[in-house]
Every structure is written in structure tokens, then in C-alpha cells.
Amino acid sequence: MSRVGKKPVAVPSGVTASVDGQIVKMKGAKGEMSFTVPEEVSVAFADGSVTVAPRMETKVARSKWGLSRAMLQSIADGVSKGFEKKLEITGVGYRAAVQGSTLKLSLGYSHDVEFPIPSDIQITTPKPTEIVVTGMEKQRVGQIAAEIREWRPPEPYKGKGVRYADEFIFRKEGKKK
Structure with a gap:
């Protein structure tokens, strides 16, 4: 289990997030960024946070699970604070x-x-x-x-x-x- 991947990405105030299939877009005070989540990972937006989960229990899916969550957190921080x-x-x-x-x-x-x-x-x-x-x-x-x-x-x-x-x-x- 990925310790990083388990945590949901909280969307900061002033940032709007949208999930369209595998593409996550965030827009904030500093600008707009998007990230395409790998196919091995599912992504969902609910209650002001973005959650990621592996679609299957393979080593590749688990590694991309943590990576995807870390990338989404970086995007959230980048568009809000930089x-x-x-x-x-x-x-x-x-x-x-x-x-x-x-x-x-x-x-x-x-x-x-x-x-x-x-x-x-x-x-x-x-x-x-x-x-x-x-x-x-x-x-x-x-x-x-x-x-x-x-x-x-x-x-x-x-x-x-x-x-x-x-x-x-x-x-x-x-x-x-």
C-alpha cells in the first residue's frame, strides 16, 4: 500500500479543480495546470479533494498511484502558492x-x-x-x-x-x- 497515494489531495481555497476522465485540471491565482493520470490509476473528485487509487494490484499500478498523487499535490501547491x-x-x-x-x-x-x-x-x-x-x-x-x-x-x-x-x-x- 502506498502511504503517499492513500492521502487525498486537498484542493486549497481559491483553486478550482476538475476531473475529465484521466485529465485533472486546476486553476488558481498563479495560473492553470493540468496532469494526465496514467491509465493504471483511477482518479475521482469529491468533497473538495482529489483521490487516486490503483485499478489493479500490480507493481506498476502501485508505483504510479503514489506518483500521481504527488504530482497532483504539486499542481495544487503550484497554482495556489508557487x-x-x-x-x-x-x-x-x-x-x-x-x-x-x-x-x-x-x-x-x-x-x-x-x-x-x-x-x-x-x-x-x-x-x-x-x-x-x-x-x-x-x-x-x-x-x-x-x-x-x-x-x-x-x-x-x-x-x-x-x-x-x-x-x-x-x-x-x-x-x-
């Missing part, structure tokens, strides 16, 4: 700035890195050493944050680079005489 990832920049001269629809990163290279901001994602820089990526889709926000981090991942000796705000960098000791 998701955000915070990145911190550490290093002398390393900084970031948003200029129009591009994120300009100075990361110690001979040139500035210009990262085009996708239309479905918002990127802000409250401080020159802090980047906040926000959006409706959880996967997309994480992917864009990972692409920004990829330009200069944190190194283990001094900790310089772009890292997630909640990330711990394991530090190594330098060479000894």
Missing part, C-alpha cells in the same frame, strides 16, 4: 543581476555569463549575492536553479561558487607541508 529556490553566491567579485529578460552572472570567468530567463519562471536578485527562482511548476523551478548552479558549482576548499541556500558544502583541508 515554488521557489534560493541560490547564494560565494566568492570575491562573484555577483548576479537581472537585466531585462536575462540574468547576468559574474563568476570569475573572463566574460559574464548571460542566462536567458524563461517566460514561465521569475528570477530576482534581492542582493548581488542572492538569486531567487520562482514559478508554478516544481520540476521547472528546480531545473532552472540547477542550470544556474551548474555554471560554478561550489568547490570544497574555499566554498566559492553558486550553491543552494540550504546546501551544506563539505569542506576539505588544504595540502600540508
Whole structure:
């Protein structure tokens, strides 16, 4: 039994949900998203919550049961509140700035890195050493944050680079005489 799949997805206030066959659509303050539930899983909307259940007792159906419920919860959270990832920049001269629809990163290279901001994602820089990526889709926000981090991942000796705000960098000791 899937512990995740058993729980119904509560639809937050201000969000409208509709189930049409295997397609679940949710519309909220941030926008509208839909998810097509796999055929191995049945979906129903009742009493302000969406419930999912496996159609048969196979391993594939049970695995897609939990996945479907998790995806529906992400959609409900995304259209109501949205998701955000915070990145911190550490290093002398390393900084970031948003200029129009591009994120300009100075990361110690001979040139500035210009990262085009996708239309479905918002990127802000409250401080020159802090980047906040926000959006409706959880996967997309994480992917864009990972692409920004990829330009200069944190190194283990001094900790310089772009890292997630909640990330711990394991530090190594330098060479000894």
C-alpha cells in the first residue's frame, strides 16, 4: 500500500479543480495546470479533494498511484502558492543581476555569463549575492536553479561558487607541508 497515494489531495481555497476522465485540471491565482493520470490509476473528485487509487494490484499500478498523487499535490501547491529556490553566491567579485529578460552572472570567468530567463519562471536578485527562482511548476523551478548552479558549482576548499541556500558544502583541508 502506498502511504503517499492513500492521502487525498486537498484542493486549497481559491483553486478550482476538475476531473475529465484521466485529465485533472486546476486553476488558481498563479495560473492553470493540468496532469494526465496514467491509465493504471483511477482518479475521482469529491468533497473538495482529489483521490487516486490503483485499478489493479500490480507493481506498476502501485508505483504510479503514489506518483500521481504527488504530482497532483504539486499542481495544487503550484497554482495556489508557487515554488521557489534560493541560490547564494560565494566568492570575491562573484555577483548576479537581472537585466531585462536575462540574468547576468559574474563568476570569475573572463566574460559574464548571460542566462536567458524563461517566460514561465521569475528570477530576482534581492542582493548581488542572492538569486531567487520562482514559478508554478516544481520540476521547472528546480531545473532552472540547477542550470544556474551548474555554471560554478561550489568547490570544497574555499566554498566559492553558486550553491543552494540550504546546501551544506563539505569542506576539505588544504595540502600540508
